[in-house]
Amino acid sequence: MNATTTDAPASVRLRDATWRDIETLARLDAELFDHDAWSEPTWWAEFAERPRRQYVVAVAGNEDANETVLGYAGLDAGGSAADVMTIAVTHAARGTGVGKRLLTHLVDAAAATGAEALLLEVRADNEPALGLYVRSGFERLTLRRRYYQPGDVDAVIMRKLLETS
Numbered sequence: 001m002n003a004t005t006t007d008a009p010a011s012v013r014l015r016d017a018t019w020r021d022i023e024t025l026a027r028l029d030a031e032l033f034d035h036d037a038w039s040e041p042t043w044w045a046e047f048a049e050r051p052r053r054q055y056v057v058a059v060a061g062n063e064d065a066n067e068t069v070l071g072y073a074g075l076d077a078g079g080s081a082a083d084v085m086t087i088a089v090t091h092a093a094r095g096t097g098v099g100k101r102l103l104t105h106l107v108d109a110a111a112a113t114g115a116e117a118l119l120l121e122v123r124a125d126n127e128p129a130l131g132l133y134v135r136s137g138f139e140r141l142t143l144r145r146r147y148y149q150p151g152d153v154d155a156v157i158m159r160k161l162l163e164t165s
Contacts, residue, residue: 012070012098014105017055019047024069025057032088035150046085052078053085054109058098073102075109082110084120087129094128103136111162118162121147124154133158 017025022043029037038046046053055074061067070093074085084106089099110118121144122129138158147155 012058012060012093012096012101014056014058014101017047017057017072017074019044021055021057021069021072022047025072028069028072028088028090029086032090036148038086046074049076052076055085056102056105058089058093058102070096071098071102073106075106077110077113077115080115081117081119082106082113082115084118087120099129099132100136103132107136107160107162115162118160119157120159121155121157123148124156130156136160 022040025043026038026040029043046055053074053076055072057069058071059067059069069090071087071089073087076083076085084103087099087102087106089102107118118138119141120133120138122133124130124143138160141157141159144155144157146152
């Protein structure tokens with residue numbers, strides 16, 4: 001999966017995630033998602049599902065050990081409906097367009113697989129993410145009551161219909 005989308009700073013680029021990223025992804029997931037974070041074994045299991053599962057990281061810096069991961073996203077493209085597995089932006093990179101760029105990439109990647117729709121679930125209390133999804137053409141389908149624990153936070157299920165070629 002080659003990552004080429006727009007709307008983030010020119011110094012940020014997307015690249016396919018590799019097994020070398022797993023430790024960083026697990027650390028960032030713990031920082032960003034607390035109780036919902038994926039562990040290193042979970043990330044290994046996700047990477048084992050390739051090519052159906054696709055993961056990309058947004059990075060700044062050189063194409064070597066000096067790069068900094070600013071965000072990451074994953075897609076499960078297994079049929080007529082694809083699913084956003086995860087999308088996250090570090091605290092320092094929020095509000096810079098990295099999230100929009102990652103989401104645009106997932107939409108494009110899902111459409112390229114022939115999927116007719118892209119589905120996701122998001123915490124009902126995550127207003128910035130909900131706003132991004134609505135601005136990006138996603139519609140609310142339903143709620144999963146008390147899905148996120150602890151805290152009894154609802155999950156909003158959203159869908160974007162895709163144009164396939």
